[in-house]
Amino acid sequence: MKIALFATCIVDAMYPEVAQATVTILRRLGHEVIFPEGQTCCGQMHINSGKFAQAEPVIAAHARAFSSTEWDVAVAPSASCVASLGHQQPMVARRMGNEALATEAADIAGRTYELSQFLTDVLGITDAGADLGSYFPHRVTYHPSCHGMRLLRLGDRQSNLLRSVKEIDFVELPLADSCCGFGGTFSVKNPEVSSAMLADKVRTIQSTGAEVCTGGDASCLLHMGGGMSRFQRTGNFEGTPDVTAVHVKQTSSTEAGADNADQLTAVVGASDDDHRIPGDQGTQPQEPSQVQSGLRVGQSAVHLARILASTKEDPLRVQSEGATVSGGSLR
Structure with a gap:
């Protein structure tokens, strides 16, 4: 099967290793993977902000990129962007009076899958x-x-x-x-x-x-x-400032009911003062240890x-x- 990778802009810009992993998975299963040149954003950011006029050329750019070459299905490591293709792009194009773009966008969306959706529903x-x-x-x-x-x-x-x-x-x-x-x-x-x-x-x-x-x-x-x-x-x-974090304190083994080994007790509602350096009147918390942070x-x-x-x-x-x-x- 010839698969077009829809990398998405955030993966391309911030997490290219996710796109590489997606390609690795698809090739491991014996499929040919191509990358349509010119793909950028799906327009979701503009659409979610109500900027339909600004979204239309972004949608058109996506349609051009994925219409420039032949492929069987497109796969993306993003449910959000795949959802935008089908849920938003045709709707916005129609709202802008561009029925041809709406039809093209709907066709591309109908052949585009989120990764797990493709693996499960198409490949079994x-x-x-x-x-x-x-x-x-x-x-x-x-x-x-x-x-x-x-x-x-x-x-x-x-x-x-x-x-x-x-x-x-x-x-x-x-x-x-x-x-x-x-x-x-x-x-x-x-x-x-x-x-x-x-x-x-x-x-x-x-x-x-x-x-x-x-x-x-x-x-x-x-x-x-x-x-x-x-x-x-x-x-x-x-x-x-109004959100209370969950802090983790270390309790002494000498406390009533404690085991011989030190215990870690999660304290919900502990104030930020639990992280201050003793005697410090400033507003900056002490750099917490991995135990203090609870992570x-x-x-x-x-x-x-x-x-x-x-x-x-x-x-x-x-x-x-x-x-x-x-x-x-x-x-």
């Missing part, structure tokens, strides 16, 4: 370990993106593939269907609300004890990874395509194995 892949050789011996939790759940209706496609990876320790994320707070331009226009939602999401990730939080949308992972990194660095969420060593975000592409012979490494974490995301 149900066991990533057996069919892809996927191997990732680490504790992993999973965040389903809003567009994947509510627009593409991916259901358990992504999580089922992850569960079938060899040696993975998959743990459910509490309140997984809650938004991470990114929402594209929402996080820019409503930073306080976005950060509060992010704080809740990071708390639930922390509670799993997972080394890695994964998902199918780089934008959500960028947001959550940044939040985890910021919390690990400072012990709180910058820009959200495991190496806790980070990574796209599910990279986990599916990881094999025993060529494994994806985590921070404790020498991998670099930038902005909370594995690099």
